[in-house]
Amino acid sequence: MKSVIAEHLTKSYDKGSVMALDDLSLDVAEGTVLSVLGPNGAGKTTTVRILATLLKPDSGNAQVAGIDVIKHPDKVREVIGLSGQYAAVDETLTGWDNLVMFGRLYHLGRQQSINRANELLERFSLTESARRPIKTYSGGMRRRLDLAASLIVQPKVLFLDEPTTGLDPRGRMEMWGVIEELVKGGVTLLLTTQYLEEADQLADEIAVIDHGKVIARGTSDALKSQVGGERLEITVDANHIAATTQIVEKISGHSAHVDSAIRKISAPVSTGAQALMDVLRALDAAGIHALDVGLKRPSLDDVFMALTGHVAEEEPKP
Amino acid sequence: MKNAIMDSLIITKRQLMQLARVPEVLIFSTIQPVMFVLLFRFVFGGSISTGQPGGYIQLLMPGIFVQTVAFTLAATASGLAEDMKKGLIDRFRSLPIARSALVVGRTLGDSLLNILVLVVMAAAGLAVGWRPTSSILNILAAFLFLLMFGYALSWTGIFAGLAVKDARTVQNVSFLITFPMTFLSNAFAPTTGMPKALQYVAEWNPVSTMVAACRQLFGLKNQFGATANSFPSQHPLATSIFYMLLIMVIFVPLSVRKYKNSSN
Ligand SMILES: Nc1ncnc2c1ncn2[C@@H]1O[C@H](COP(=O)(O)OP(=O)(O)O)[C@@H](O)[C@H]1O
Ligand SMILES: [Mg+2]
Numbered sequence: 001m002k003s004v005i006a007e008h009l010t011k012s013y014d015k016g017s018v019m020a021l022d023d024l025s026l027d028v029a030e031g032t033v034l035s036v037l038g039p040n041g042a043g044k045t046t047t048v049r050i051l052a053t054l055l056k057p058d059s060g061n062a063q064v065a066g067i068d069v070i071k072h073p074d075k076v077r078e079v080i081g082l083s084g085q086y087a088a089v090d091e092t093l094t095g096w097d098n099l100v101m102f103g104r105l106y107h108l109g110r111q112q113s114i115n116r117a118n119e120l121l122e123r124f125s126l127t128e129s130a131r132r133p134i135k136t137y138s139g140g141m142r143r144r145l146d147l148a149a150s151l152i153v154q155p156k157v158l159f160l161d162e163p164t165t166g167l168d169p170r171g172r173m174e175m176w177g178v179i180e181e182l183v184k185g186g187v188t189l190l191l192t193t194q195y196l197e198e199a200d201q202l203a204d205e206i207a208v209i210d211h212g213k214v215i216a217r218g219t220s221d222a223l224k225s226q227v228g229g230e231r232l233e234i235t236v237d238a239n240h241i242a243a244t245t246q247i248v249e250k251i252s253g254h255s256a257h258v259d260s261a262i263r264k265i266s267a268p269v270s271t272g273a274q275a276l277m278d279v280l281r282a283l284d285a286a287g288i289h290a291l292d293v294g295l296k297r298p299s300l301d302d303v304f305m306a307l308t309g310h311v312a313e314e315e316p317k318p
Numbered sequence: 319m320k321n322a323i324m325d326s327l328i329i330t331k332r333q334l335m336q337l338a339r340v341p342e343v344l345i346f347s348t349i350q351p352v353m354f355v356l357l358f359r360f361v362f363g364g365s366i367s368t369g370q371p372g373g374y375i376q377l378l379m380p381g382i383f384v385q386t387v388a389f390t391l392a393a394t395a396s397g398l399a400e401d402m403k404k405g406l407i408d409r410f411r412s413l414p415i416a417r418s419a420l421v422v423g424r425t426l427g428d429s430l431l432n433i434l435v436l437v438v439m440a441a442a443g444l445a446v447g448w449r450p451t452s453s454i455l456n457i458l459a460a461f462l463f464l465l466m467f468g469y470a471l472s473w474t475g476i477f478a479g480l481a482v483k484d485a486r487t488v489q490n491v492s493f494l495i496t497f498p499m500t501f502l503s504n505a506f507a508p509t510t511g512m513p514k515a516l517q518y519v520a521e522w523n524p525v526s527t528m529v530a531a532c533r534q535l536f537g538l539k540n541q542f543g544a545t546a547n548s549f550p551s552q553h554p555l556a557t558s559i560f561y562m563l564l565i566m567v568i569f570v571p572l573s574v575r576k577y578k579n580s581s582n
Contacts, residue, residue: 049408052412053411053412054408054411054412074414077412077413077414078414080412082408082409082412084405084408084409085405086404086405087405088404088405088406088408088409089406089409090332090336090406091404092336092339092340093332093335093336093339094339097335101328101331101332102409102413104324104328105325105328105410105413105415105419106413106414107321107324107414133339149409
């Protein structure tokens with residue numbers, strides 16, 4: 001079952017001069033996490049806003065939880081939660097006030113809204129600051145409150161647009177923890193990010209987008225192997241380099257790269273840990289002591305570079 | 319429908335809570351008109367002859383009431399622009415609530431704020447000699463009329479806020495329009511002193527017709543500032559009602575459309 005389906009979405013701004021989405025298609029299976037990964041201006045926010053009924057595409061169609069986004073936006077709004085790129089809560093009000101208000105707007109009763117607000121504040125470690133105006137919150141607290149507001153009624157599908165952009169490393173780790181908890185609870189999540197490690201950490205599947213198009217998709221592992229699989233790297237004493245190179249090449253089946261300066265031998269392997277074990281055993285039998293061994297997996301940075309020919313840019317500070 | 323009303327009221331409540339959290343806003347929005355009452359009463363009051371029993375203050379109060387109500391549209395506009403910028407509008411638009419709730423709720427909140435400000439100003443007026451001579455019903459009608467005017471105007475504020483999207487800019491723009499409008503009128507001085515061309519503008523200015531209508535309802539006899547036997551000076555109530563309807567007919571649909579498309 002697909003919880004989110006987007007087909008051939010296009011959207012242009014400024015009378016067609018800016019092509020924000022250019023025939024973008026993606027889907028998210030129920031209960032899984034898709035990360036839409038792309039640099040600033042790739043079209044992430046535009047995609048989320050279309051799926052969350054805030055924006056109409058120029059063409060193409062989309063369904064969320066089986067409901068057509070364009071034909072029945074009101075019904076879609078009942079089953080989604082959205083946390084936009086910038087925390088969208090009322091700064092002058094307290095965290096508690098905000099959540100109770102949003103509860104009321106979801107048509108929960110007064111007492112029910114209060115209970116839900118307390119519950120969510122507790123869950124996101126905001127109980128202590130519940131009675132303070134949001135103005136006084138840190139960036140991370142704001143984002144958590146914003147996320148809480150999108151969870152007032154258990155949404156079937158949750159959209160998070162760059163949930164950690166602008167947070168310091170600690171805020172980011174906290175947010176990841178919160179999101180991982182949510183995912184365990186079984187929500188279907190579409191999350192956008194510019195951070196490669198974030199997609200790697202949180203997502204079941206990644207759709208890499210650039211200039212309004214999906215340019216690659218798959219699991220983090222699949223994307224990495226698309227760029228080239230793992231490499232075995234091994235460091236030995238200088239007098240063992242030749243023998244080690246032979247062993248590595250035999251097991252890898254490819255020619256090895258030797259960096260004599262740092263006495264490191266590396267070669268692509270397709271069997272991962274198994275190859276690593278084989279090499280270690282062979283070295284042991286030959287009486288060679290390895291100083292350092294490891295499997296190096298390509299980072300998502302490498303993936304992005306290989307796919308787009310440019311690195312993912314950082315968002316300028318707003 | 320019931321939900322749409324409830325949703326609007328929740329938004330109104332939000333605005334009242336904001337006022338409670340930031341009382342400065344409330345204090346300044348009442349101090350300013352009270353200050354105007356006192357300044358005009360004591361600085362100009364002595365030098366403007368009115369031929370009116372009770373003196374200048376009788377003519378001044380309706381003028382300041384209208385001006386104050388007109389000025390609140392700047393707050394409407396900047397409040398909404400702020401919500402837009404903060405992305406709050408996106409959140410509201412992603413909720414399963416009536417699309418009109420956010421804007422309708424805010425116009426209601428503005429009306430409540432206007433009630434409060436008018437009460438404080440009336441008290442200040444009474445303290446410095448304002449004495450409406452008409453029946454209590456007429457006096458209430460005048461205030462109702464002022465609230466209706468404020469309500470109609472807050473729709474222009476809504477539209478401006480959605481269109482401009484920057485709180486400070488839209489606030490300045492609003493004042494650039496409302497300030498000359500309230501002074502190019504009969505609110506503070508007779509229009510007869512103005513150049514002929516401006517007199518016509520002033521006469522047809524909705525602020526003038528509102529002021530004239532209120533003066534009538536408060537029991538004043540002469541239409542201070544009416545220069546000719548023009549239609550608006552003869553029929554200020556009817557003209558004002560026409561203006562209010564005109565404003566609503568234009569700005570309600572415009573605002574609602576702007577809100578719906580606020581990001582397309
Ligand atoms: N309201 C708008 N008006 C004009 N151009 C826009 C608007 N919103 C987005 N864009 C443009 O569309 C492209 C995609 O934007 P966006 O979806 O916000 O990207 P991302 O969220 O990935 O940074 C960018 O080139 C951006 O400048
Ligand atoms: Mg974005």
